[in-house]
Amino acid sequence: MSYVIKRQVNYKAHKSAVTFQFPALFTEKGVLISHLRFLYTKRNKSQSWLERNCFAIELLLKFINNQTLSYQSATELLRAFVDALCFGTVENEQDPTGLYWRPRKSEDVNVLLGHITSYCDYLDEVHGEGLPKLNPMRKATHAEERLRWCAYYRRHSRCFLNHLNKPSAKELSYVRGVNGPERHLLSVESVYRFPEEYFNRLFNDGFKSSCGHQDYASQLIVMLMHYGGLRLSECFQIYVNDISIDPKTGAALVSVFHPSDGKAPETGFNNRRDYLATKFRLSPRNEYPRNHRLHAGWKQPLLTNRNLSFEVMFFPAHKAIEFTLLLQKYLSLRVNGHHPFLFSNSRGDAETKKNFIQKHSNAVTRIGLITAKSQGTTCHGHRHSYGYRLREYGFNQLEIQKAMHHKSPDSCLAYIRPTDEEVRQRMRCI
Structure with a gap:
């Protein structure tokens, strides 16, 4: 029987290394050791980031375990996973997956997808090109490339020493094959203060x-x-x-x-x-x-x-x-x-x-x-x-x-x- 369980574990990268405590995922085949190694590379991140990353991978594994359909590629499976996050898995009061997920906010979906993409990129680096990519890069359309340049200049306009970080034209001319829902432009009226x-x-x-x-x-x-x-x-x-x-x-x-x-x-x-x-x-x-x-x-x-x-x-x-x-x-x-x-x-x-x-x-x-x-x-x-x-x-x-x-x-x-x-x-x- 397939299952996914999260537990806190102590992890040492090698015998002389310092012990770190990470959230770990266990399946019927044992601990997901590649994810623990990935978290070790991100050990300087906050505990909130580590927990959220583990949660994202846990959701993906549960989605894979409960699938009754077959997909032609890993990318198609990831796209179906994003749809399940966006729209939920219940339709007409029925859920063939048994997950009974409710729709998530756009911001949450994008964060979870970002965590999964980061982990998959790590796997690509470790295992080379032998495995099928879950979220590969594709050539951006003209509009997408312009938006990426706009986002870059907006993000770095007030960054200290921003002149040291100049991306190549090729770097911003590619986008991910699977993207989350479009982020809403929101002008927050106010933050709530104690009276x-x-x-x-x-x-x-x-x-x-x-x-x-x-x-x-x-x-x-x-x-x-x-x-x-x-x-x-x-x-x-x-x-x-x-x-x-x-x-x-x-x-x-x-x-x-x-x-x-x-x-x-x-x-x-x-x-x-x-x-x-x-x-x-x-x-x-x-x-x-x-x-x-x-x-x-x-x-x-x-x-x-x-x-x-x-x-x-x-x-x-x-x-x-x-x-x-x-x-x-x-x-x-x-x-x-x-x-x-x-x-x-x-x-x-x-x-x-x-x-x-x-x-x-x-x-x-x-x-x-x-x-x-x-x-x-x-x-x-x-x-x-x-x-x-x-x-x-x-x-x-x-x-x-x-x-x-x-x-x-x-x-x-x-x-x-x-x-x-x-x-x-x-x-x-x-």
């Missing part, structure tokens, strides 16, 4: 411990997001030693380091990966699987210091002083554990994203709101509030980019772009 009129209530009344005391750790995390613009995952990369105090103003100076390559807080270590492994027998938190309690992602923000870090820019600036006062209260009660991270739970273990997200949801409910992305009441809504606040106080695009540590100036356009209501209001005034 400012409720923030003080959330901060003062929302975060309470089980015995009714203030939860200082959660308040500090919310301050880092709401007044410092950090992503939630970045808060859990901060060490106790990453914070210093300005002796003149008393303001907190918070640095966020790259979780693995950043400079270690003590001498004698090559980087933070070396420091965590040697002193605490831990891995960088972005390298744990997503289902591990210590997992905290890393979105590759713009690093501004040679030690591979960036500094949190509190706004309004006086919030950095309030952060210092709250930090002193927290550290006086903090339960120390065998880890360097700033935030610990009541047992001394490193605090987790999952636990804080639940605390934040409980706090939102406690003040009479519901947790919903559309309401801006999720954790990420605080970062959006930070971006909007900078815009409201007249910061320009490049300044907002620096404050929010975006690599591209265009990433902060969501905070600068006028909303539909603002455009209508201006029309009414003319």
Whole structure:
């Protein structure tokens, strides 16, 4: 009987190599070792990327196992697979494949197809031209070639040192034989931010411990997001030693380091990966699987210091002083554990994203709101509030980019772009 099962495995490329943990696919014939080797070549990718790639290959294998039709080529099979993703497998309440897939969004289909194509290209490189190509290249039409050139110039127009990357005419004159659905051109009206009129209530009344005391750790995390613009995952990369105090103003100076390559807080270590492994027998938190309690992602923000870090820019600036006062209260009660991270739970273990997200949801409910992305009441809504606040106080695009540590100036356009209501209001005034 055919089956596909996903499990986490430890993988070593050779005897002297470091052990990595990857998601692996098992079939009735054993582990799909070629995919594990492919993931090893992509080991520097994020855990989210590795998981998504594994999911894409899992879907393809399940589709192949449940096929009742025969296809003349591997490319035709892939095209049928893309159709199944786009339109689902159920027709007239019947599904001969037994998959019962529902239609997926165009963006999702393109991402999954990209993962499959990347894996198949790896197989082509390893095995040469002997195997039939699943998604071969074909000569692009004139319109397709023009669109590829337009996309190239748009993508590289603001890329640093873009003059070093010049594709050949031949490179952009070929396209894939199988493509996903056309991407929709979307102008997002706005991103949802936490409502400012409720923030003080959330901060003062929302975060309470089980015995009714203030939860200082959660308040500090919310301050880092709401007044410092950090992503939630970045808060859990901060060490106790990453914070210093300005002796003149008393303001907190918070640095966020790259979780693995950043400079270690003590001498004698090559980087933070070396420091965590040697002193605490831990891995960088972005390298744990997503289902591990210590997992905290890393979105590759713009690093501004040679030690591979960036500094949190509190706004309004006086919030950095309030952060210092709250930090002193927290550290006086903090339960120390065998880890360097700033935030610990009541047992001394490193605090987790999952636990804080639940605390934040409980706090939102406690003040009479519901947790919903559309309401801006999720954790990420605080970062959006930070971006909007900078815009409201007249910061320009490049300044907002620096404050929010975006690599591209265009990433902060969501905070600068006028909303539909603002455009209508201006029309009414003319």
